Amino acid sequence: MSSSNLLLVLLMLTTAGYYLGRKKAVTVAQATGKGQQILHSRPTYYGALAALWCAVPALAIFIFWQAVGPTVITQLVVAGLPSDLQALPSDRLGLLMNDVKNLVHADIVSGEISVAIQAAADHYIRLQTLSHAALAVLVLVAGIAGILWIQKRITPVLRARNHVETLVKYLLVACASIAIFTTIGIVLSVLYEAIRFFKVIPVHEFLFGLDWSPQMAIRADQVGSSGAFGAIPVFMGTLLISAIAMCVAVPIGLMSAIYLSEYADKRFRAVAKPLLEILAGIPTVVYGFFAALVVAPMIRNAGVTLGLDVSSESALAAGLVMGIMIIPFVSSLSDDVINAVPQSLRDGALGLGSTKSETIRLVVLPAALPGIVGGVLLAVSRAIGETMIVVMAAGLAANLTVNPLKTVTTVTVQIVTLLVGDQEFDSPKTLAAFALGLLLFVITLILNVIALVVVRKYREQYE
Numbered sequence: 001m002s003s004s005n006l007l008l009v010l011l012m013l014t015t016a017g018y019y020l021g022r023k024k025a026v027t028v029a030q031a032t033g034k035g036q037q038i039l040h041s042r043p044t045y046y047g048a049l050a051a052l053w054c055a056v057p058a059l060a061i062f063i064f065w066q067a068v069g070p071t072v073i074t075q076l077v078v079a080g081l082p083s084d085l086q087a088l089p090s091d092r093l094g095l096l097m098n099d100v101k102n103l104v105h106a107d108i109v110s111g112e113i114s115v116a117i118q119a120a121a122d123h124y125i126r127l128q129t130l131s132h133a134a135l136a137v138l139v140l141v142a143g144i145a146g147i148l149w150i151q152k153r154i155t156p157v158l159r160a161r162n163h164v165e166t167l168v169k170y171l172l173v174a175c176a177s178i179a180i181f182t183t184i185g186i187v188l189s190v191l192y193e194a195i196r197f198f199k200v201i202p203v204h205e206f207l208f209g210l211d212w213s214p215q216m217a218i219r220a221d222q223v224g225s226s227g228a229f230g231a232i233p234v235f236m237g238t239l240l241i242s243a244i245a246m247c248v249a250v251p252i253g254l255m256s257a258i259y260l261s262e263y264a265d266k267r268f269r270a271v272a273k274p275l276l277e278i279l280a281g282i283p284t285v286v287y288g289f290f291a292a293l294v295v296a297p298m299i300r301n302a303g304v305t306l307g308l309d310v311s312s313e314s315a316l317a318a319g320l321v322m323g324i325m326i327i328p329f330v331s332s333l334s335d336d337v338i339n340a341v342p343q344s345l346r347d348g349a350l351g352l353g354s355t356k357s358e359t360i361r362l363v364v365l366p367a368a369l370p371g372i373v374g375g376v377l378l379a380v381s382r383a384i385g386e387t388m389i390v391v392m393a394a395g396l397a398a399n400l401t402v403n404p405l406k407t408v409t410t411v412t413v414q415i416v417t418l419l420v421g422d423q424e425f426d427s428p429k430t431l432a433a434f435a436l437g438l439l440l441f442v443i444t445l446i447l448n449v450i451a452l453v454v455v456r457k458y459r460e461q462y463e
Contacts, residue, residue, distance in 0.1 A: 001136040006062070010143055014055040017147040021050025024154045032156060041161035046150075049160045052167050053146035058139045065135045073127045080123050082116055100124055187441065194438040197431035201229045206435055208232065212398035214418060214429045229432055231439060233400040237315065237408030241394060242383040244319025244404060245326055249379055252323075253330025254372065260331070261338040262360055273335065280328035288392035291321035296393055303405060311395070316404035318394035322386055329379040337371030338364060370455035377451040381444050387412040411440050 001009070025046035029036045036043060074097060078086065085096060096117065103113065103121040154160075198206065209230015256276060260269050296317035303310030341364050349359040365372070387410070395407035396417065418433040 001132060003062075003066070003132075006136050006139060010055065010058050010062075010139060013058075013140070013143045013147075014051045017054035017143070017150075018047040018051040020047075020147060021150055021154065022047030024050075024151050025160070028154055028156060038156045040157055040159050041164075045160035045164050046154055046158070048164045049167075050147050050150040050154075052164065053150045054143040055146075056167065056171070057146055058143040061138050061142055062135065065131075065138070069131050069135070073124060073131060076127055077120050077124050081120055085116060104128070190434050190438050190441065193431055193434035196426070197428060197435045200428045200431070201435075205229065206231050206432075207439075210400055212414070214414075214432050227428060229428065229435075231436065233398040234409060234411050234414050234436065235439070235443075236400055236402070237394070237398065238384055238410040238412075240315050240402060240404065240408055241319045241322065241390060241410060242380060244316060245322035245383045246376070246380060248320055248323025249326035249330050249383075250376055253327045253379075254334055256327070256331040257334035257338055258360060258365075261335050262356070262364070273332070277328045277332055279325060280332075282325070284325065284386065284388040285392075287321050287325050288388045291317050291389055291393035295321055299405070308405060310405045311407045313393055313395035313407050314405050315394050315408045318390050319404065321393060322383055322389050325386075325389070326379045326382055329382055330375055333375030333378065334368070334372050337368045337375065340371070341367045370457075373454045374451050377447050380447060384410075384440065384444065385412055386410075387416060391416075411436050 022043045025039060025043040026036065029039050029043075032038050039046075077100065078093070078097065081096075085093070088096065099113075099117055100120045101124070103117065104124050206229050209228065210232055211228035211230045212233045213228040215227060260273055264272065292313075296313060299314060299317050300310045300312060345363050345367055346359055349363045350356075354362065390410045390413045394409065394413075396409050396413065397407045398409050398414070399406055401408065415433045415436050418430060418436075
């Protein structure tokens with residue numbers, strides 16, 4: 001039985017467990033002659049308890065088997081190989097097992113299919129079939145056993161609601177733990193590769209270097225490819241484009257939010273806000289086309305008319321279009337936050353004689369400031385992480401400049417460039433992508449900490 005079919009059967013079994021548990025609770029209550037009020041909990045909680053005891057252990061077995069099963073099968077197949085193949089170095093043995101798995105899945109193998117590899121593939125298929133059958137049996141037995149166990153325990157005094165709430169609480173804790181440990185795992189994986197990079201390139205050379213040219217020499221006698229890994233030009237380009245984008249997005253987005261929430265009537269707001277939010281749904285590649293084909297030539301022609309030296313791809317073109325893309329992030333979040341300000345604050349200010357403008361400037365905006373700051377920092381993070389518009393409109397050259405009319409590049413673009421194509425994973429050129437990613441993570445983390453501090457400070461002031 002395939003995994004999807006097994007999960008579908010488990011879902012049906014869980015549904016059946018819910019109805020059986022609920023029915024058993026009603027039956028037990030009716031048998032006492034006092035009705036359902038004798039039950040400690042409502043009948044739905046008994047059904048939910050049976051469903052949880054059916055699904056949770058079965059899913060735990062399913063996940064564990066999916067995580068461990070392929071490794072066990074691989075080890076068993078390796079143990080069944082001829083002794084001369086088992087004695088191969090680990091890297092060649094890994095390639096051989098890849099050929100076996102490719103043969104199992106009817107993919108392309110790297111070498112000729114020998115009798116030993118074909119036999120190993122057949123062995124792999126047999127073990128895989130046995131594994132699927134054993135998994136199906138274990139999952140279904142666990143689900144049925146859970147239902148039967150709860151069915152026997154259902155009595156009027158069973159605290160079903162307490163048990164369900166406890167199980168749900170542990171499920172929520174497990175979900176939160178998965179999210180936290182996933183984040184920790186991502187950070188540690190990036191940190192591990194970044195440390196490998198810093199063993200080759202000194203940290204101070206990466207953080208304070210003014211040249212970025214990650215091309216490494218393939219041969220010892222190759223000229224002009226020694227590599228330079230100073231990250232300042234890359235981050236300067238990122239900050240320049242992000243600053244231009246925020247100069248466009250913050251004023252327009254904030255003013256739009258103030259007008260929609262404080263001045264516009266309900267009918268206009270109901271139409272204008274969804275139209276504004278459509279900007280957030282346009283694919284970034286479309287913005288990239290718009291920047292490369294419309295905005296960049298327009299800026300270049302304007303610069304030529306004024307006698308300025310303007311590159312065909314410039315930070316200004318990318319930043320302007322990125323700012324337009326980010327407007328909905330600022331306007332929509334700010335609009336929601338401004339609308340959440342209690343009406344009593346507005347009424348109090350107006351009652352003291354303030355005008356509408358003074359009420360907005362002196363009462364509403366300060367009260368909504370934590371949410372507005374959070375929305376702006378979210379937009380900053382979006383601008384820092386944007387890649388497609390920069391590739392198409394700002395270029396790839398890592399120039400150390402603050403001139404918005406010049407070609408620059410950003411961190412995310414360089415990460416993509418470094419990891420595209422056939423690269424050695426122990427090369428400084430490839431490992432530099434992880435160092436850039438780690439530094440970018442630290443910067444965005446600092447931005448988030450600043451947002452939390454601002455939100456906490458002003459929230460205390462207005463509570």
